[in-house]
Structure formats: structure tokens, C-alpha cells
Amino acid sequence: MNIERFVEHLVPATVVAFLAVCGAAAQQAPVKERPIPQIVKKDGRYALMVDGAPFLMLGAQAHNSSGWPEMLPKVWPAIEYLHANTLEIPVYWEQIEAHQGQFDFSVVDTIITQAREHHVRLDLLWFGTWKNGSQHYMPEWMKADPAKYFHLIDKNGRPADSPSPFCTASQELDIRAFTAFMRHLKAFDTQRTVIIVQVENESGTWGSTRDYSPVAQKLFEAPVPAEVLKAMGKPAGAPVNWTDAFGVEAEVNFHAWAVAAYVGKVAAAGKAVYPLPLYANAALRDPMRPGAPGSYEAGGPTDNVIPIWKIAAPAIDIVSPDIYMNDPVAYLKVLELYHRDDNPLFVPETSGSASVSRFFFSALGLEAIGFSPFGLDYSGVPSVPPAPSPAGGPGPAAAAAAPPSSPQDQFAPTAQNYRLIGPMMRDVARLNFEGKLQAIAEDAATPNQTLHFGAWNATISYGGGRGGRGATPTPNPNPTGQALVAQLGDNRFLVAGYSCRVDFRPVTADKHRQFMRAEEGTYENGVFKFVRILNGDETDNGLNLRAEPIALRVSLGVY
Numbered sequence: 001m002n003i004e005r006f007v008e009h010l011v012p013a014t015v016v017a018f019l020a021v022c023g024a025a026a027q028q029a030p031v032k033e034r035p036i037p038q039i040v041k042k043d044g045r046y047a048l049m050v051d052g053a054p055f056l057m058l059g060a061q062a063h064n065s066s067g068w069p070e071m072l073p074k075v076w077p078a079i080e081y082l083h084a085n086t087l088e089i090p091v092y093w094e095q096i097e098a099h100q101g102q103f104d105f106s107v108v109d110t111i112i113t114q115a116r117e118h119h120v121r122l123d124l125l126w127f128g129t130w131k132n133g134s135q136h137y138m139p140e141w142m143k144a145d146p147a148k149y150f151h152l153i154d155k156n157g158r159p160a161d162s163p164s165p166f167c168t169a170s171q172e173l174d175i176r177a178f179t180a181f182m183r184h185l186k187a188f189d190t191q192r193t194v195i196i197v198q199v200e201n202e203s204g205t206w207g208s209t210r211d212y213s214p215v216a217q218k219l220f221e222a223p224v225p226a227e228v229l230k231a232m233g234k235p236a237g238a239p240v241n242w243t244d245a246f247g248v249e250a251e252v253n254f255h256a257w258a259v260a261a262y263v264g265k266v267a268a269a270g271k272a273v274y275p276l277p278l279y280a281n282a283a284l285r286d287p288m289r290p291g292a293p294g295s296y297e298a299g300g301p302t303d304n305v306i307p308i309w310k311i312a313a314p315a316i317d318i319v320s321p322d323i324y325m326n327d328p329v330a331y332l333k334v335l336e337l338y339h340r341d342d343n344p345l346f347v348p349e350t351s352g353s354a355s356v357s358r359f360f361f362s363a364l365g366l367e368a369i370g371f372s373p374f375g376l377d378y379s380g381v382p383s384v385p386p387a388p389s390p391a392g393g394p395g396p397a398a399a400a401a402a403p404p405s406s407p408q409d410q411f412a413p414t415a416q417n418y419r420l421i422g423p424m425m426r427d428v429a430r431l432n433f434e435g436k437l438q439a440i441a442e443d444a445a446t447p448n449q450t451l452h453f454g455a456w457n458a459t460i461s462y463g464g465g466r467g468g469r470g471a472t473p474t475p476n477p478n479p480t481g482q483a484l485v486a487q488l489g490d491n492r493f494l495v496a497g498y499s500c501r502v503d504f505r506p507v508t509a510d511k512h513r514q515f516m517r518a519e520e521g522t523y524e525n526g527v528f529k530f531v532r533i534l535n536g537d538e539t540d541n542g543l544n545l546r547a548e549p550i551a552l553r554v555s556l557g558v559y
């Protein structure tokens, strides 16, 4: 049981024991509630605070139709195999309000209760007005009345497969439903199993750059709100309409403003009843070659309109990239674009495939508060966990631990990352929040990388060239290396990672490093457990990190 799991058990048990000992008097005593999770910023860095301390979300997102009680048995074994500490799973407006004005949170309660049994936290995804740009999760009775809950009108005057951000009838109902949901969470979840909520899903529109309905057209021709101009770095001055202010970007900026304002109101109403961290996810545009408006989903928090989202939807704490790119340059660029002074980096969806899973470390290097590959459950993939054997063979635990066998599956790289970082998650989150941690992933073109820590440089090299001093490193055949280095004291470091060599050099040119002590260990329950001192071949040319999840604590000196 890791420390998170231990605390999950401890708190209710402690409360029960306390009540039993003290009887009626204790029942009147206030039981200290866990603090509400929140995003905090200090010295320019962000943390997701859970139970009062920085928390790193090691997430996995379930498939879109897995948020049903009958499907959960196909979700939990995957979460266990992955060593994820947080499940991202949808909550469906169409399920919660199947009958207008009547809210049924029984499915939400089942998810929360089972999450507690499995000792994981939840990121609940509000599939409300928007899901991937469409209104498909609106309750059936709304979809049946498109005159009242109207769609966006495209350039040809036809309704698109996307809700209009100017439909106040839909917005009012989304506000009412989302608020009821948040109010229910507040009452039901005093344990704070739910640590963050996503508002809508990839809101915006595919296939139309904005709403062309008469009401939208009128606003498009009206002056741009002054705060939008300011946010986008445009000079204040005489009123200017969207086209004059933004040229070819006018329509997507206008749509972003309209969608963000709608989502922002939904978020603000929910936050007013229960102030959990809230975020909005984005279907990205290509960060290197964005293409013209129309070539990507318009309206959502794509990188070009983040400032608009920030001012139009201030109740949204984070705008987050859904990264499905395999090109390393593009992937890293996206991380940079969403790591901003006004926005913590959080990756709520990504492919998690072997070719990009190392960028989890790149995200850590940019102080990410969470990371969560998509589609990691056993609902639809060919690799289901083996059934428990009736004859005393491998039971459910062994089944959960067995790696899926399908070559297409994306589970193993994430599991490897989370197995390493999971037990040290609180230290990693804290050190990152304090600005003491740096992390990096292998770049095929750069066999050596350097991290700077005051008087020390940490050098990371990859591949098989680990021979003698001065040997030229060669990249790994597939670039899978990743390293995390955190400064624990002036000359003390925590090192973890895979498939690389980490060494240290004093910044002072005429000095040489020596390892005073290099300890190999493992983290258990959040505590570093000493295994052995490394020396000789294991340290003479640096610290070799292979594929096993180990942690190293080193003290350095110079001569």
C-alpha cells in the first residue's frame, strides 16, 4: 500500500475509532474535513494541492462510453495495472438529466465509491453542451427540440453538427445541470476523491469557423470588447470590429470569445457552489504549421486564443492540450505553448504510445501538474486481462499485473512511467513546485543533454556508448531515454529515469566531481528505501539508469 492509499484508509478509520472512543461527545466535535483541492501559484510555479500538499496526477482516461456501472469492471484492472493514481472518466449530461429538471447522480456516486475502493482519485469530465465540437451528449429531450436548443449556423446557412454558443436556452440548462452536479459533489465527496473537473470536452466547432446566425453576425460586426483587444495585444483606441482588428483570424477569435464566454459562465456557476479546480481541454492546431482557420477545431482553447479564453472564462483554472502528435518537435512545442505564466501545464489526453510516452518526463520538466493518456481501459481493446482461474491459478491481482499482450495497446509505456514515479509522486510534485526538479526526454538528434543546478551541471547521455570515460554516446535505437534530477541540497541530488546515463560536473572548470556516496534504493509509500551503495563500475563513468524503476540519491564532492 503506498502512502496515498494508506492515508485513504487511515482517515476514515481514524474518524471511526475516534467516534467509538469518545461516544456522543465526539459526534458533536467537528471532524476536520479534507481541504478542497486547489491550484496554487507561488514564485511563478503552480501546484495542484490535494489534501493540502502538491499532488502529481498520474492519470489515465477511460474510453468515452466507459462511465457506466456495467463498464467499470473493465476500467479498474487497467488503472491498477497502470499504477495510475487518478482516473479520468466522463459524466454524461444525457444520463444525469434524462428527464428534464430531474437529476440522477447514482452513476456518479457509483464511480466515486468504486474509486475509493480502488484508492484512486477522479478527474470527472463534464460531457455537457460540447463533446468534440458537437452537442451529442445533450439530453435526448433537448436534441429533440433543435428549434429551442439550436445549432450553430454555418456559412451556407445550414445548421452544423455543433451547438450555438449564443443559445441561451441551452446555456441556462447547462448551468443548471452543471451546478447541480457540483453541488452534489460537494455534499457527497467530503473525502475529496474528485480532485478536478473538466468543463465540456473539446468545446468548439469542426467545419465552421464561427456561428453565422443573425444574432452572431450582428455581434461579429459590432466592436470587439476592449478586454479582448487588450488580451490579444491590440492597441486601445477607437472601437474596431472583429475583421478590422484581427483580419484572417477574426472568425476564430470571435468564435473562441463566444464559446469561452458560454463555458466560462457554466464553470463560474459550478465553481460558486463548489470551488474545485476546473479546466477546459483543446483539440489542438498544428503548433508548427497551424494552417488557415478552418483547418482545425475553432472556438476551443487552441494556442492562438488562450488569452481570449483567459479573460472570457476566468473560472476555468487551466486550458489544457489534448496531444495526439507523434512528431517529437511538435509534441514538445505544444508543451511549451501551454506552460505559461497564466496557465499551469496539464496534459489531460495524449496517445501514450511507446514513441511519445517519454514526453511525460518533458512535461514534468515544465512543472506539469498532471498527465493522462487516453483510452486506457479494457472496454474496447483486444487485450482484456486474463480471467481469474477457478483452480487457484492467477487471481484478479495477478491478472491486473499482467501486461496486455496486444501489440497495438498503449498500456505498457505508461505503466512503466507510473511504476517509477508513483511511489515518489509527492516528492516529485513538491520538488517541482519548489523549482528544484528538472526532467528531460531523449531527443534522437541530441545524444547529450545538460541540466543546470547552480554549482553543478547534470549531463544526460543516451544509448549504448556508456563505455569508458570520454566515450562518444550513441542514441538509443529508439529514443526512449528519460531522466529526472532534483536538487535535495547544495551537493545532494535525487536521480530517476530510464535508458540513460546521468553524471554531474562542477561548474568550476578546474574541479572534478567525485561521488561521496551514491545510494540506490526504491521508493515505498513515499519513502526512499536504501538498497545498496553503488560504486566502482556502477559509478566510475556516471550513473547508468536501465529499465528497472530505481531511484538514486547521490552526494557529490570535488577534488
Ligand code: DGJ
Residues within 6 Å of the ligand: 064, 132, 201, 202, 322, 349, 374
Ligand atoms: C479527443 C476527445 O477529447 C476524446 O473524448 C476522444 O474522443 C478522443 N479524442 C478519441 O481519440
